[in-house]
Amino acid sequence: MIRLDGVGQVFDGREGQVTALEKIDLHVRGGEFVTLIGRSGCGKSTLLRLIAGLLPPTSGAVQVAGEPVTGPRRDVSFMFQRPALLPWRSVLSNVMLPVEIDKGAGDRSKAAYRDRAHQLLELVGLQGFERRLPHELSGGMQQRVSLCRSLIRDPQVMLMDEPFSALDALTRTELSEELQRIKMELSTTIVFVTHSIEEAVVLADRVVVLTPRPGRMREVVDIDIPRPRSLGQNAHLTEVAAISGRLHALLAEKESDEVRPVDEVRSR
Amino acid sequence: MTRRTMPKRTWLTDSPVAAVVLPIIGLAVAIGLWWGATVVFSIEPYLLPSPWDVVVKFFEQPGYLLQETGTSLLETIEGFLLAIVIGVPIAVLIVRSVVLERLVYPLLLMVNSIPKVAIAPLLVIWMGFGQWPKVVMVLLMCFFPIVISTAQGMKSTPTELVELMRSLNASRVQEFFKLRLRYAMPQIFTGFKVAISLAVIGSVISEFVGATKGLGYVIQQSGASADTTLAFAAISLLSVMSIALFYALVLLEHWLLPWAQEKR
Numbered sequence: 089m090i091r092l093d094g095v096g097q098v099f100d101g102r103e104g105q106v107t108a109l110e111k112i113d114l115h116v117r118g119g120e121f122v123t124l125i126g127r128s129g130c131g132k133s134t135l136l137r138l139i140a141g142l143l144p145p146t147s148g149a150v151q152v153a154g155e156p157v158t159g160p161r162r163d164v165s166f167m168f169q170r171p172a173l174l175p176w177r178s179v180l181s182n183v184m185l186p187v188e189i190d191k192g193a194g195d196r197s198k199a200a201y202r203d204r205a206h207q208l209l210e211l212v213g214l215q216g217f218e219r220r221l222p223h224e225l226s227g228g229m230q231q232r233v234s235l236c237r238s239l240i241r242d243p244q245v246m247l248m249d250e251p252f253s254a255l256d257a258l259t260r261t262e263l264s265e266e267l268q269r270i271k272m273e274l275s276t277t278i279v280f281v282t283h284s285i286e287e288a289v290v291l292a293d294r295v296v297v298l299t300p301r302p303g304r305m306r307e308v309v310d311i312d313i314p315r316p317r318s319l320g321q322n323a324h325l326t327e328v329a330a331i332s333g334r335l336h337a338l339l340a341e342k343e344s345d346e347v348r349p350v351d352e353v354r355s356r
Numbered sequence: 357m358t359r360r361t362m363p364k365r366t367w368l369t370d371s372p373v374a375a376v377v378l379p380i381i382g383l384a385v386a387i388g389l390w391w392g393a394t395v396v397f398s399i400e401p402y403l404l405p406s407p408w409d410v411v412v413k414f415f416e417q418p419g420y421l422l423q424e425t426g427t428s429l430l431e432t433i434e435g436f437l438l439a440i441v442i443g444v445p446i447a448v449l450i451v452r453s454v455v456l457e458r459l460v461y462p463l464l465l466m467v468n469s470i471p472k473v474a475i476a477p478l479l480v481i482w483m484g485f486g487q488w489p490k491v492v493m494v495l496l497m498c499f500f501p502i503v504i505s506t507a508q509g510m511k512s513t514p515t516e517l518v519e520l521m522r523s524l525n526a527s528r529v530q531e532f533f534k535l536r537l538r539y540a541m542p543q544i545f546t547g548f549k550v551a552i553s554l555a556v557i558g559s560v561i562s563e564f565v566g567a568t569k570g571l572g573y574v575i576q577q578s579g580a581s582a583d584t585t586l587a588f589a590a591i592s593l594l595s596v597m598s599i600a601l602f603y604a605l606v607l608l609e610h611w612l613l614p615w616a617q618e619k620r
Contacts, residue, residue, distance in 0.1 A: 142522055159525065166523040172516045176538055176615040189526045189534070221615050 089245060089277045090116040090139055095148035096302075097134050107302035108134045112148070114296065114305065118244075119275045123282055123292035127339065131303025132281040136247045139279060140166050152245060162190060164245040165238035169253055171230035173222040173237075180205055180218040183236045190241075201240065208236040212266055228259035235263075239270070248280045252287065264291055268315060285335045289328050290317045297338045306338055405585040410592055413585045425593045427570040431487060431559040432601070435494020436552060443499050444544070447506035448537075468500040473561055480566035490562040490570070497558030498551035505547025509540025542616040545609045552605055556598045 097109040108131040116122050124132045137143040138150050141157045141164070150157045152164060160166075165186070173182045181188075183205040187198065196204075209215055212232040222230055231251060238246060252260045264287060271278060282288050288295045289311055297306040311331060313324045368374050387407050393399065394406040401409050414421055450457045472493060479489035513536050521531045563572025571590045578586035610617065 140523055142519065160523050162525070166520070168516050168520065170516050172514075172520045174517065174535070174538070176613070185534075186524050189521070189524045189530055223615065 089118040089120070089153060090114070090279065091149075091151040092135075092139070093149045093151075095135075095138060095145045095150060097131065097138065097143070098146045109138075109145075110302040110304050112303070112305055116277060116279060118277055121271060121278045121280065121291060121293045122296060123280045123288040123294075124296045124298060125282055125285065125288040125335065125339070126298030126303065127300045128283060130298045130300035132283075132298055133249050135298075135303065136166075136249050136279060136281050139245075140164060140247050142166070161245075162241065163243050164247065165241065165243040167234055167238045167246065167248045167251045169250045171222070171227070171234040173230055173233055175222050178219045178221060179209065179214065179225070179233050182222065182233055183209065183240055185237060186241055204242075205236065205240055208239055209233075211270065212236060226259075228255050228263065231255060231259075231263065232266075235267070235270075239274070242274070243276060245277045245279070248278065250281050250283065253282070253284070260287070267291065268317065272315065285332050285339070286328070288335065289313075289331050295331075295335060297335060306341075309335065402582055402584050405588050409585050410588045413589045414592075421571075421574070421589060421593060424569060424571050424574050424590070425597060428556075428559045428563065428572065428594070429597055431490040431562070431570065432494055432552075432555045432597070434487075435491045435558060436498050436555045438491065439495045439498035439502050439551060439555075440548070442495070443502035444506050447503045448510060448532075450503070450507050451510040464500060464503060467496070472496055472558065473564075476562050476565040479562065485566050485568065490559055490567070493562035494555045494558040497554040501550040501554065502544075502547045505550070506540060506544045509543030509547075510536055512543065513539045541613055542609075545605065545613065549602060549605050552601045553598055556594060556601065560594065 092112050092114040095109060095112040095114075096107070099106045099108055112135065114122075124135060126132050134143065138145050139152065139157065141150075141159045141161060152161060174185065177185070180202075184201065187201045206215070206218070209218060212235060214229060214232055214236070217225065217229070222233070225233070231254075234251070238248075252263050255263065267278075268291065270276075280288075280291055282291075292311050295309045295311060297309065298304065299306045309331065313327045313331075317324065317328070368378070390404075391407050394404055405413070446460070450460060475496070476489070476493060479492055483489040483492065517535055517539070518531070521535050526534065559570065560572035560575070563570035564576050567573045567576075571594050574590040575587050578584070578590065
């Protein structure tokens with residue numbers, strides 16, 4: 089479904105060029121749930137933006153559904169770290185935004201999309217909140233609305249950029265369970281960026297570990313724990329713990345030359 | 357860490373009745389002090405008339421004074437609307453193009469820094485004694501705050517919302533109308549509220565020079581005949597007008613932008 093071949097990304101920083109990503113080869117199968125994990129500034133978000141067509145790669149090729157990515161695609165949706173809701177729009181009309189912007193989408197009538205929006209809001213427990221404004225909702229509820237918005241056009245691919253990282257632990261647990269449920273129902277391909285090891289393990293079929301500066305693929309770890317899994321109580325605690333420990337070691341590993349635990353991308 | 361005490365929430369801070377009553381009390385106290393001063397120090401009316409004198413003066417010729425108020429009000433509103441029609445698009449263009457911003461910005465600053473009183477006679481020379489020099493003066497007064505606040509508002513769109521629109525393949529036009537302009541509205545309204553008070557001042561200034569109508573003209577004439585009470589009546593009408601226009605904008609904002617009210 090998603091194919092990256094020798095992808096690299098170089099930014100022009102103030103102090104010369106900055107290599108954000110280098111030699112990324114990744115193949116995500118249809119219906120697969122892949123999490124990208126790494127320290128801050130390792131290029132995870134950049135990688136996601138390359139797949140989304142928000143950013144053209146400096147080198148290499150990005151393909152989605154067998155076609156080279158030239159810009160944002162209708163069948164790919166993006167979910168951000170923050171809810172990114174338009175504050176003057178009601179919950180329902182925020183969910184309907186993608187449909188409204190892409191009027192040519194015509195595979196369904198507006199009424200059908202509206203029904204779908206109600207259905208999705210019910211799925212995440214927001215029935216009865218359709219006419220509320222975003223500022224009347226809690227952070228978790230806002231992020232649920234954002235999730236519904238990214239699902240409204242039944243995307244083939246969902247790209248999620250640390251969508252739960254700003255939420256409290258309990259809400260985060262709930263949402264990760266909801267996401268798995270939705271995933272199993274819709275068989276969407278998901279690429280999910282996170283810096284939480286636990287989240288990466290619980291959600292993913294495969295975890296891709298990135299090393300920072302420049303972002304390289306350190307390792308790809310398969311997760312064979314049966315679903316549904318939970319961040320909270322877990323029937324497979326030992327497996328999760330074992331894999332988490334391994335990921336932790338991979339992330340903490342110092343490479344030969346100085347890898348400084350700083351947050352920004354090192355310029356060279 | 358220093359401790360900051362939150363202001364206590366009481367009936368006085370939260371009730372909508374108090375929101376109306378408190379400003380009235382404030383005004384009443386101020387008028388009471390003014391009245392008290394004229395009585396206690398027995399000030400001559402030609403120096404400082406009492407509030408009662410002013411009210412009496414108004415009711416000697418209410419038709420005339422209201423008509424002059426109407427003239428000033430019309431000039432104010434016309435100039436203000438013209439400033440919006442011209443100022444908002446210019447602000448939008450400035451935000452879109454750095455080159456244009458650099459070209460135009462110093463010019464705007466220069467125009468704004470000129471004391472408007474100095475231009476009033478020039479406007480009369482250029483445009484005659486009719487309504488136009490007044491409307492243009494109001495426009496000049498309102499223009500700058502509207503441009504600045506609109507430009508500021510247009511620049512304040514959060515990056516994640518811009519990125520969202522990009523990821524949805526929104527066109528430039530959609531991005532502008534569905535996101536940037538809407539997001540800027542609260543700040544644009546702030547500019548409007550600053551501008552509307554300046555608009556009233558602008559109409560008065562322009563009526564001082566080469567006018568035969570309007571409250572500014574009344575004030576100027578009353579000065580010539582040492583009719584201080586009449587001047588006070590006109591000034592009072594001006595402030596009432598100013599306050600009414602300001603609150604009309606506040607109401608409009610409440611009605612148009614209910615989503616922006618929560619930020620307090």
